[in-house]
Amino acid sequence: MKNIDIIRYGANGEGVGVSDEKIVFIPYALCGENVDAKVVEENTHFEVAQLEKINKASLSRVEPVCPYFKVCGGCDIMHASISEQKVIKQQIVQNNLKKYANYNGKIQSLVVGDNLLNYRNHITFQVNENGTLGFYEKDSHKFLEIKECKLANKVINNSISFINSYFFDNKLKGYNYKTKKGEIKQVDLKFVNDCLLITFVGVVKELPNIDNLLVRLNCLNVKYGIYISYNDKNSTIYGELKHISGIKEIEYIDQGIKCFVSPFSFMQINAEIKDKIYNKIYELVNGDIIVDAYCGRGVLSCKLAKKVKKVYGIEIVSSAIYDAQQIAKNNNIKNVEFLCGDIKDMLQDIKKIDSIILDPPRKGCEKQVLETIMEILPNQIIYLSCASNTLARDLKILSENYDIKLVEPYDMFPQTKHIETLCLLEKK
Template sequence: MSRKMKNKIVTNLLIERIAAEGKCVGHHEGKVVFVQNVAPGDVVDIRVTRGKSSFLEGEAIHFHEYSKDRVNAFCSHFGTCGGCKWQHINYDLQQTYKRQQVVDQFTRIGKIEIPEVKPIIGSAHTQYYRNKLDFTFSNNRWLTREEINSGEDFERNALGFHIPKMFDKIIDIEHCYLQGGISNEVRNQLRDFARTHQLSFYDIRKQEGLLRNLIIRSSSTGETMVIVQFGANEAGPIQLVMNFLQEKFPSITSLLYIVNLKKNETFHDLDVITFSGKDFIEEEMEGLKFRIGPKSFYQTNSAQAYELYKVTRDFAELNGDEIVYDLYTGTGTIANFVAKQAKQVIGIEYVEAAIVDAKLNAQVNGLDNTLFYAGDMKDMLTDDFIAKHAKPDVIITDPPRAGMHEDVVNMLLKLEAPKIVYVSCNPATQARDVALLTEKYTVDKIQPVDMFPQTYHVENVVRLTLKS
């Protein structure tokens, strides 16, 4: 079937709605057709890229009509870079579809009886809202068809983002609308400096080259962290690069570097060297300070993180007497945020370095009613642990995209805490877990929060109350 359908042209396809993962849907000869970079209301011709017995996937090659809900994409890289796939859809409609995504995951997939899902809390900023971006150096820049067909030689060294589904191709970014401050200037000037001085950009296939990765973190307090990851331990060139950044950008408050000779860019097991400034930046929320180190996790939209945590705290309805368990606590941001309204908060997290940050943040803020433990959640949350720390009155859980392990869900059912507040960046796995919890719990509040404008991603908070 797939060979017969591939490259077939389907004409005058009406795009009807948005489905999971931001793909749009139409129908052709009884089959569902998934198409990217279109909007509901578009009428298009598509080339089939994948064909199955029950569905097709395709790319738009010609537009007969444009949707009334379309807007002009503001980024010159839109359509090639995979970062902001919904730039062409107006923001009000983006929010409508994200809320509907939550409804669909819970009612159609989870088959859960739920209250009315509240209107999504939209982001006041739909551009320059991220506080962290990762850029990759590459000696294999993505070339457009026009460049390839011209037969000319082009600059192949690039600093930017991976092309979707192509691990070794990097689109060279001129201006990114995701992060403000000095982010664009740092990236572009470092790239130009490296080209001028003929420093080697990383070859991901050969696993060699000096310049490998650039991470820029910023905070609402005006601080900036820049981390350069080098793929070769060459003292002279490393010093050259770091001196350039220090002198060119004196506003960088935390200038760090890493020598990474591994076959992947993860650096949680590597030493981070402070070249100048501090080894952390600080965020602030309701007077609380949160130190963010190079290995720390922090929500990448600071303003919306505050909205998310306020919803979480409101759903918990704390009066000061509760024992709160904060599962998958990370660097303890939620735990420390709600601590003043609780008797005690106990945070559990798999990553040991994150727990070090959580304890430090509690200390910085003078919080003496928090406890933090590192370990695998399904191994930590045991009868002995509960007996030692008392049974929770409220459980807050914010697991990774994969959701909670089945053993953790079973322990929550066994614990029978009066309230569970479940925060998730993936409503699909959240709905799966909540469906299991409805054996003993009722879903009584659902609040989506838009952390990532111009994308299909949505954060969601659910409150479950123990059945009487």
């Protein structure tokens, strides 16, 4: 057992101390604390230790509100007050930008919303062999039954017990990937604008006795729609989609744009923070010809089309491009063009770009994408990232020709270690 003073935070929000001249990472320890910890992993330059006893607790330590905290692994930093979560996230971004991009400039303070719990409008649950909803435990495939997720919208939470009862009454079980027995693999729930969309992903094409579920869902007092996604392969990939009951899509106004959400649609999970980020991008964007790379359903592209002459939205998922084209059409937006394909192949075709918005997945931009941008040299790059380590890696390459003018982290995922970071780069 080691006695350690926690002096800073690591890349996953864990406490960091020094012992025997080695750095020690201690999950769930907070800065300023003195703890006893047991080493569980030894490496040449660092160790990982398990928190055993807090001798001196931080004033920022709070009681986590979730009974599944630590087991589920979704909320890594729920033991820290919101102001301390801000410190943790600020440090994560700062450390990554210094380490991987050698950036020592200003980082704006984390933009936080009002909704620190129940902010998720989209959750996918696993189903176990008894037909109950839950998640996998942290770093494992062990099933954990969940009665309520503190991050999920309340209507999503209220529907859990109804779906469990429906499964129980109709003897529907979770699919077992080893024995290949059972019917349902996952249940995907989206809640927007007082409408709930439920998609059952499974190896069956029909849902028995559906009225039994509808009667229960009526108690939620919201509009709802039910789909089944049939896929008999040993994976959770969505398959053939069949509408079972209720609304087919959720229609709503997002950023002044008439939108719709269907079972396949990607949605930013925290609408409040998404709005703040989109508004900031709208304010920053400059020029006539804009590329919204990794555009998803193209809501941001449509919003930006109101400010500039021409927007190209590029996205690899064809159903998202279909949605984007529909949304542009429904809003009579004519100066936006959506292109389906890999960014690395598509960028070369657009000769003049004044500003490019990059919103890649966690792995960041491929090298070839960055090289093409360095050839085209748009005046402005707006980079939105959900992983500040890959953001920093890419900024290092881009900063050869660009000055970093703004780094602004956003708390898109309160209670977790995850952060959304917005950067503005201008051509030197």
